[in-house]
Amino acid sequence: MAWLKASLCVTSRWNLNNLETIMDVEPVRVRFAPSPTGRMHLGSARTALYPYLLARRTGGTFILRIEDTDQKRFVPGAEKELVEGLRWLGLNYDEGADIGGPYGPYRQSERREIYHQHAWELVEKGHAFPCFCTSDRLEKIRQEQLKRKENPRYDGTCRKLDPDETRHRAAAGEKYVVRFKMAKEGYTTALDLLRGAITTENQALDDSVLLKSDGLPTYHLAAMVDDHLMKITHVIRGSEWLSTFPLHVNIIRAFGWQEPVWVHLSVFLKPTGKGKMSKREVAEAIKDGHSIFITDLRDLGYIPEGVLNWIVLMGWGVSEEDVMTLDEMIARFDINNLTPSPAAINFAKLDHFNGTHIRALRSEDLAARIKPYFLQAGYRVEDVKLLKIVPLIRERLVTLDDCLPFAAWFFKETVEPNPAELVAKNLTASQSADIARKTYEILSALPEITPELAEPPMRALVEQLGLSANQVFGILRVAVTGQSVSPPLFESMEIVGKKKVLERVKRAIEMLEKM
RNA sequence: GCCCCCAUCGUCUAGUGGACCAGGACGCAGCCCUUUCAAGGCUAAAACCGGAGUUCGAAUCUCCGUGGGGGCACCA
Numbered sequence: 001m002a003w004l005k006a007s008l009c010v011t012s013r014w015n016l017n018n019l020e021t022i023m024d025v026e027p028v029r030v031r032f033a034p035s036p037t038g039r040m041h042l043g044s045a046r047t048a049l050y051p052y053l054l055a056r057r058t059g060g061t062f063i064l065r066i067e068d069t070d071q072k073r074f075v076p077g078a079e080k081e082l083v084e085g086l087r088w089l090g091l092n093y094d095e096g097a098d099i100g101g102p103y104g105p106y107r108q109s110e111r112r113e114i115y116h117q118h119a120w121e122l123v124e125k126g127h128a129f130p131c132f133c134t135s136d137r138l139e140k141i142r143q144e145q146l147k148r149k150e151n152p153r154y155d156g157t158c159r160k161l162d163p164d165e166t167r168h169r170a171a172a173g174e175k176y177v178v179r180f181k182m183a184k185e186g187y188t189t190a191l192d193l194l195r196g197a198i199t200t201e202n203q204a205l206d207d208s209v210l211l212k213s214d215g216l217p218t219y220h221l222a223a224m225v226d227d228h229l230m231k232i233t234h235v236i237r238g239s240e241w242l243s244t245f246p247l248h249v250n251i252i253r254a255f256g257w258q259e260p261v262w263v264h265l266s267v268f269l270k271p272t273g274k275g276k277m278s279k280r281e282v283a284e285a286i287k288d289g290h291s292i293f294i295t296d297l298r299d300l301g302y303i304p305e306g307v308l309n310w311i312v313l314m315g316w317g318v319s320e321e322d323v324m325t326l327d328e329m330i331a332r333f334d335i336n337n338l339t340p341s342p343a344a345i346n347f348a349k350l351d352h353f354n355g356t357h358i359r360a361l362r363s364e365d366l367a368a369r370i371k372p373y374f375l376q377a378g379y380r381v382e383d384v385k386l387l388k389i390v391p392l393i394r395e396r397l398v399t400l401d402d403c404l405p406f407a408a409w410f411f412k413e414t415v416e417p418n419p420a421e422l423v424a425k426n427l428t429a430s431q432s433a434d435i436a437r438k439t440y441e442i443l444s445a446l447p448e449i450t451p452e453l454a455e456p457p458m459r460a461l462v463e464q465l466g467l468s469a470n471q472v473f474g475i476l477r478v479a480v481t482g483q484s485v486s487p488p489l490f491e492s493m494e495i496v497g498k499k500k501v502l503e504r505v506k507r508a509i510e511m512l513e514k515m
Numbered sequence: 516g517c518c519c520c521c522a523u524c525g526u527c528u529a530g531u532g533g534a535c536c537a538g539g540a541c542g543c544a545g546c547c548c549u550u551u552c553a554a555g556g557c558u559a560a561a562a563c564c565g566g567a568g569u570u571c572g573a574a575u576c577u578c579c580g581u582g583g584g585g586g587c588a589c590c591a
Contacts, residue, residue, distance in 0.1 A: 069590090135589070243519055349542080355554090394554090398553095
């Protein structure tokens with residue numbers, strides 16, 4: 001076990017000031033191995049992110065392997081969504097189901113022969129046995145055991161069968177599964193990087209099925225075989241595998257293989273911290289503009305930088321600066337600093353990180369990212385104009401689609417102010433109309449409308465009328481933008497242009513006069 | 516029921532026996548800035564699950580409770 005302990009000290013504790021001087025010892029080979037049985041959610045994204053970071057940190061290899069050995073639960077579009085999600089997040093893999101690699105195939109359904117061979121290797125070695133028990137019989141004894149308040153487990157019937165007899169029955173075409181022959185006595189100790197040694201009594205372990213009667217392997221066999229064949233050095237997976245961890249270690253030892261470093265990640269809990277999110281709660285989150293699904297998050301206007309920063313910190317703590325790009329995460333990541341405790345999802349924090357990363361985007365970048373939202377809403381978008389708008393709305397966006405309420409009006413020929421909103425606070429409609437007329441005079445006298453030219457005379461007007469800037473500018477804002485909340489007024493008017501601004505003020509005057 | 520894992524502000528976390536009357540972040544509250552909405556700045560409130568041990572000294576180590584999570588399939 002000494003070698004394992006030594007290999008656990010992969011990195012030293014990082015220090016902000018000498019990041020560059022710290023080098024990890026060995027390039028790792030790590031994998032993200034989802035099963036295409038559902039949608040890609042936050043948990044999957046994080047179980048992909050950590051190995052990705054470790055791979056990039058150590059100059060290693062990140063692999064995507066598809067674990068599709070359950071034909072019953074297979075969901076057609078799932079693999080596509082997985083790949084799409086990873087690409088969107090920027091977690092590019094070096095070897096994988098759709099791109100190949102030296103250890104392929106990377107889709108388990110295409111490796112059937114390999115598992116069959118390995119299952120029988122274990123049988124020949126005396127570590128596994130073919131089992132001919134029917135599901136009906138198994139179910140019956142399970143019920144009986146439950147009735148007797150015993151733990152349901154395989155009763156060992158076929159374990160006692162003569163090896164030659166079983167070989168012949170199997171060869172003759174009789175349906176069978178291959179079960180692992182678990183030691184009946186002693187203990188199994190397995191080492192998890194985050195939790196230390198985990199010891200289990202062997203008698204608590206079952207003779208688990210390795211190869212199903214349809215010829216496909218269970219996870220237990222397939223994952224162990226593939227991790228070995230694909231030379232995986234660190235297995236980073238969800239804590240749902242903790243209970244079968246001893247089994248897996250036993251399988252690897254039965255083959256006589258070297259163990260990888262094991263890291264079992266915690267689960268994500270619902271926002272209250274009590275339990276996992278239910279179907280209903282997932283649906284409610286979506287109504288609220290949030291989601292646990294990666295492609296939903298994308299469609300909701302979240303950016304990969306924000307999502308990544310959010311999930312990377314659910315299970316990994318940094319003491320000070322916590323806003324990071326993917327590259328910064330790579331530079332700072334230390335697998336030894338992951339936390340083993342479950343984390344509650346906090347969407348408010350996602351909003352915070354998303355807004356923060358949006359603000360950090362270069363104007364051209366942000367413009368390119370929000371342009372589709374305007375297009376989709378049916379607006380004609382001129383890039384030059386869009387680029388001028390971006391600095392005005394940048395710090396107001398929490399999600400990309402917030403660009404619509406703030407800036408869609410820029411692309412409209414005319415705006416439709418709500419007459420009631422045109423009336424300034426604590427003033428009458430006719431008083432407001434009067435202010436609007438004075439505003440019109442000031443603005444029309446200007447050669448063009450820029451903040452430098454327009455703001456001083458407008459401030460003077462506010463002063464002269466003895467009103468608040470809020471009252472005077474408010475009328476103008478609603479008149480020009482058609483809404484009471486907008487980007488900064490004078491900068492906005494500059495983009496709209498003098499001609500349109502005057503048209504709109506004129507229209508507002510008319511509306512106010514009619515009230 | 517049995518097995519395994521986890522436990523620091525409401526939430527994510529820092530903390531690896533003395534540097535901790537516990538640090539950062541989100542959120543919340545107040546103030547400043549301010550043409551709306553934001554952003555930004557400042558300030559505040561807010562935690563070591565409980566009980567026994569070990570030790571000169573415990574958030575940190577051990578045990579027992581309690582709470583939470585995961586598993587007990589020819590699912591992953």
